[in-house]
Amino acid sequence: MTAAADSEFGVYVHVPFCRHRCDYCAFATFTDRDHLMERYSTALQTEVARAIEAGMPTATSIFVGGGTPTRLAPDLLASVIASVPRTADAEVTVECNPDDITPELLAVYRSAGVNRLSFGVQSMVSHVLVALGRTHDPDNVERAVALARAAGFDSFNLDVIYGAHGESLSDWRTTVERVIALEPPHVSAYGLTVEAGTPLADRPDQYPDDDVQAEMYEVVDDLLTAAGLRNYEVSNWARPGHECEHNRVYWKQGDYIGFGSASHSHRSGRRWWNVRTPDRFCDLIEAGKSAESSFEMLDDEQRRVEGLQLAIRMREGVPAGSFSDHDLAVLDGLVEANGDRLVLTRRGRLMANEVSLRLR
DSSP states (O other): OOHHHHTOEEEEEEEOBOSSOOTTOOSSOBSSOGGGHHHHHHHHHHHHHHHHHTTOOOEEEEEEEESOGGGSOHHHHHHHHHTSOEEEEEEEEEEEOGGGOOHHHHHHHHHTTOOEEEEEEEOSSHHHHHHHTOOOOHHHHHHHHHHHHHTTOOOEEEEEEEOOTTOOHHHHHHHHHHHHHTOOSEEEEEEOOOOTTSGGGGOGGGOOOHHHHHHHHHHHHHHHHHTTOEEEETTEEEOTTOSOHHHHHHHTTOEEEEESTTOEEEETTEEEEEOSSHHHHHHHHHTTOOOEEEEEEOOHHHHHHHHHHHHTTBTTOEETTSSOHHHHHHTBTTEEEETTEEEEOHHHHTTHHHHHTTOO
16 A cells, blocks of 8 residues: 555445436436435434444545435435534545535535535436436536536536437537536546446347447547647546545555445555345345444455556556566556556556556
């Protein structure tokens, strides 16, 4: 683990409620549990209080994800955030559905200390949103960003996905250009993946094409770079000073704790995760029990290799010597030297998973 990671501690809060479940989503989200919202919020605060009693470090970042956190009443979410001890300069992010954004909601978030938003945009082309099983209006993204700026949020992320069925290169370029027109400080762009158990998994004729996705990645990288956003992790671009500090904790193999159903945690090589459903989570917390479902321990060698596999995805790369001479020759054009570090080329970013398997 790096020295930087030692001084950072992340807190993740999972909000499992959704109005509609997207066809590609494999996260632990539920469209029929809204009646649990108040009970779940109380259970979250109880779980946080127990962690504090057990010596939880002060958070340097908080990330509220889901699900759709904006489904939760703003005052409930604010009370959960307020229960987490954090440093004065902590990054506090909430994932948002653009359709849910109102001046009133943003005012509550600001008063709760939220200083970063992440909007689930996915596409700015209507028929692509339909193919993804999304329901929001692309115009609401522009409205949400305007409201966020008016409320004083100068750091936010726009999250997009490429490779949906029927999405052309022209469609994708339209999405990226409309995103850039909003002058975002941060953009995350992910290739659509097929996850087992999702509606998309049952439609092989709608699976994304690897070659098309590679072209789309090059398009987004070219356009975002030209607009002044620098790629700092395979799927993430930011203007200077707007990188997601919470995600950096993960990528640096740092320590973090997750609260809520299906949340994951890591402390010094021990990883654990909570029960998946909000019903079970509430039952356990209310009964005075741990919501932990299972755990695993990583030995020193596993942690070392995993640390390299995470680091290679970042702009800083890995130390020279992390690949054998033979593998460096095999990876010619995918990895290059940058001082005493080895970093992925753009073509290497497209094959980051394959490259990481050769780390030693």
